[in-house]
Amino acid sequence: MANYPHEEDLLFLIGDTARLVGVYADRIARTRGMSKAQWVLLIKLAQNPGLSQKDLAQMMAVEPITVGRLVDRLENSGLVERLPDEQDRRIWRLQLLPAAEPVLAELAERRREIVTLISEGIDAATLATMQAGMARVKANISHALKGGDGAAQAITNSTKAAV
Amino acid sequence: MANYPHEEDLLFLIGDTARLVGVYADRIARTRGMSKAQWVLLIKLAQNPGLSQKDLAQMMAVEPITVGRLVDRLENSGLVERLPDEQDRRIWRLQLLPAAEPVLAELAERRREIVTLISEGIDAATLATMQAGMARVKANISHALKGGDGAAQAITNSTKAAV
DNA sequence: TCGTTATAATAACGGGCGTTATAATATCTC
DNA sequence: GAGATATTATAACGCCCGTTATTATAACGA
Numbered sequence: 001m002a003n004y005p006h007e008e009d010l011l012f013l014i015g016d017t018a019r020l021v022g023v024y025a026d027r028i029a030r031t032r033g034m035s036k037a038q039w040v041l042l043i044k045l046a047q048n049p050g051l052s053q054k055d056l057a058q059m060m061a062v063e064p065i066t067v068g069r070l071v072d073r074l075e076n077s078g079l080v081e082r083l084p085d086e087q088d089r090r091i092w093r094l095q096l097l098p099a100a101e102p103v104l105a106e107l108a109e110r111r112r113e114i115v116t117l118i119s120e121g122i123d124a125a126t127l128a129t130m131q132a133g134m135a136r137v138k139a140n141i142s143h144a145l146k147g148g149d150g151a152a153q154a155i156t157n158s159t160k161a162a163v
Numbered sequence: 164m165a166n167y168p169h170e171e172d173l174l175f176l177i178g179d180t181a182r183l184v185g186v187y188a189d190r191i192a193r194t195r196g197m198s199k200a201q202w203v204l205l206i207k208l209a210q211n212p213g214l215s216q217k218d219l220a221q222m223m224a225v226e227p228i229t230v231g232r233l234v235d236r237l238e239n240s241g242l243v244e245r246l247p248d249e250q251d252r253r254i255w256r257l258q259l260l261p262a263a264e265p266v267l268a269e270l271a272e273r274r275r276e277i278v279t280l281i282s283e284g285i286d287a288a289t290l291a292t293m294q295a296g297m298a299r300v301k302a303n304i305s306h307a308l309k310g311g312d313g314a315a316q317a318i319t320n321s322t323k324a325a326v
Numbered sequence: 327t328c329g330t331t332a333t334a335a336t337a338a339c340g341g342g343c344g345t346t347a348t349a350a351t352a353t354c355t356c
Numbered sequence: 357g358a359g360a361t362a363t364t365a366t367a368a369c370g371c372c373c374g375t376t377a378t379t380a381t382a383a384c385g386a
Binding site: 008009010011012013014015016017018019020021022023024040060061062111114115117118119120121122126127129130131133134135136137138140141142144145 | 171172173174175176177178179180181182183184185186187203223224225274277278280281282283284285289290292293294296297298299300301303304305307308
């Protein structure tokens with residue numbers, strides 16, 4: 001069964017890599033009783049306390065309903081709480097609960113390990129090019145999906161050094 | 164609400180971009196009555212008729228059970244059939260049905276449009292660097308998940324021109 | 327040849343995610 | 357101020373996907 005590494009399309013590569021990294025990160029998250037998606041939410045929320053679900057959804061590049069469901073589970077786990085907004089009764093303000101902080105601290109180191117792992121054998125300049133390039137791909141597709149996220153400068157090899 | 168483009172992590176970028184591209188591709192696939200995952204399966208199967216579910220799973224970088232479920236649906240849609248293997252009664256050999264071909268042909272053009280879309284504003288050399296880099300990331304994570312896929316040469320900026 | 331071990335496929339379970347539709351609440355406009 | 361319009365969150369539905377466990381069949385070893 002011939003099975004060469006087979007010069008794969010960037011499109012397939014993006015999907016496969018994300019799924020595989022997701023599986024890996026998910027296994028780590030589960031050692032602390034959460035999923036990868038919940039872990040991401042916690043990270044974003046730690047950086048921006050008091051966000052609404054809609055704001056958090058935009059930051060995570062998912063639909064608001066997805067954040068709502070994640071918060072349901074995180075609330076059950078005692079890691080996040082929903083607080084009513086003073087001005088607008090449609091809005092929940094999200095807050096980490098104390099139980100979240102030690103778990104997040106432990107996982108932070110594991111996250112650095114993942115970054116190291118996926119970067120193996122790739123030099124820093126290439127990594128920078130990839131980061132800038134992926135940011136542009138994300139901007140392109142976001143725009144096509146009619147959100148747009150600004151940041152639309154062209155990415156070239158020479159941009160790389162500046163990133 | 165300050166919301167800068169915010170210098171995003173490659174790890175987050177990979178996940179977000181894949182999801183967003185997935186949503187976009189899925190919308191296109193649904194105009195032909197299938198999902199993005201089913202579309203991918205059909206493409207791989209068209210390139211390699213007669214694969215077993217396990218082989219196809221490896222090619223798609225998913226678990227065999229995932230392929231089994233996708234084939235269930237594609238069989239119901241009349242796009243794929245399962246044929247018994249002559250030698251080994253555990254194995255199904257997969258085959259596209261005639262109905263699949265015109266649909267696949269129509270979708271091929273839409274796929275090229277997606278590639279054009281996501282590549283906008285990124286020069287060819289950078290795209291090549293990204294492709295080689297992502298292939299390495301995939302190899303790194305595959306190896307860590309204990310499959311490994313060979314192809315473990317270092318990727319550098321100079322590699323780029325050769326790709 | 328018989329029993330152990332390996333392998334392909336599948337079932338059950340649970341979490342992720344978008345789409346469409348709906349309820350509650352704000353906001354805007356006449 | 358009242359009705360039209362917009363916005364935040366949520367429910368229902370369906371598909372994606374991995375983990376663990378099970379069944380059927382092959383392959384291997386004494």
